[in-house]
Amino acid sequence: MIANNQQRKQVVIVAMSGNTLLNFAGPADVFTSANNCLGASGSEAGYDVLIASPTMDKRVSSSTGMEIVCQYCAMEIKTPIDTLIIAGNDFQMLRKPEYKDFYQWLSFLSENQTRRIGSVCGGAFSLAEAGLLNGKKATTHWQLSERLKKEYPLVDVDATAFYTSDGHIYTSGGVSSGIDLALALVEEDHGKDIAIQVARKLVFYLSRPGFQVQFGNLLPVYESSNIAEKLHNWFNENLHEPLDVASIADHLNMSPRNFTRVFHKQTGLPPAKFIEKLRVETARKYLEDTDMPLDCIAEKCGLGGLVSMRRTFLRHLMTTPSDYRRAFRTSLKVAGVGDILQSNLHYPN
Structure with missing residues (x-):
């Protein structure tokens, strides 16, 4: 009224x-x-x-x-x-x-x-x-x-x-x-x-x-002693892989049960939910800073195909990957220096 x-x-x-x-x-x-x-x-x-x-x-x-x-x-x-x-x-x-x-x-x-x-x-x-x-x-x-x-x-x-x-x-x-x-x-x-x-x-x-x-980060910043921080580089190098609990626990020489317990206690999240959020966070950076096609981003980040990545973005960010890119891609791109910036970025293979 x-x-x-x-x-x-x-x-x-x-x-x-x-x-x-x-x-x-x-x-x-x-x-x-x-x-x-x-x-x-x-x-x-x-x-x-x-x-x-x-x-x-x-x-x-x-x-x-x-x-x-x-x-x-x-x-x-x-x-x-x-x-x-x-x-x-x-x-x-x-x-x-x-x-x-x-x-x-x-x-x-x-x-x-x-x-x-x-x-x-x-x-x-x-x-x-x-x-x-x-x-x-x-x-x-x-x-x-x-x-x-x-x-x-x-x-x-x-x-x-x-x-x-x-x-x-x-x-x-x-x-x-x-x-x-x-x-x-x-x-x-x-x-x-x-x-x-x-x-x-x-x-x-x-x-x-x-x-x-x-606008916010899906994952908090963890202390260096936190298990998530210890796994940070390994996660980034292997995001394109399935990253199930068994494979992560094996990397740490831990039993799956003990790893799940320790990880949840230290991060506040189950491993699967943490990894999904990490995949979205990484995809966001690609969308913001590069012209990489959406299907390539989905593959690199382990988000499946375009349909799966779209669903995951909607669940976590309430927007689609294409809409997110339009809203948040670097403003330097408009000034013609985006390609220079992109060439200096290093992303996990």
Whole structure:
């Protein structure tokens, strides 16, 4: 449902310390651009956008070293807040005493007071700390999703989405996903035509294709003592082979049963699932950095034929190999230096 678009709405974006500037600047630019588009159409509706700090000193330090002095502290705003967005979180400040008043203020906000409450990236941790995500579906940056699940088990975490909504609570993933969320909110308020105009103005998708999972690594980085790291080179040299448990255990002079037990304990994954993810990770690099035909990539990575590789990509990355290549192939290719870069790459035979 599109809200009454003749009434100006107050949008408060709380910039948390240690942030990437885009966490709050991106959504702010979306709402202010919407004002321009609405004004050009003869509408007096739009947004009054305020950037606020979570602390009374009104100072926010960014990850770039720049210090921002806000005109407002969030708790001092007495006029009705239509949309509140918590932008980012550096975690060092998450539970420090100076944030206590902010979380208390946040926890007391109701849907009657604030029509929409949202977050960008690590801002989901602020909402969770205030208890606003309990029993709610939410997302955050893909690198932080496991941490959010562990620290706030009452939150239903979706690590794949660019943004989510559950009742009046909205959350978005990594940095630029704040723009996705803000565009969705503009569309909710003023319709698709205005939202499209804003997206075009910012040279951005109205609805970005794909999912956050496409940006993350399927496998974590393991310590050198981990069995997966010890097998890393051998795996890469033999990805085109079946790599069943018996052959891997034989390579390590271990029994299949003992190898499976040790591998699962140290990596958190059964050997078959780990190897499938490794095959996809390796195929991603070929797709990003080379012009190698898809069937050759499938063969080199042990992913079977094209149909099998497509199914595996859809299962793990929610996209097809060809679509992934179009979205993530090296930008240097366009500049004409991709062939040089490719000639210096070394891949397992």
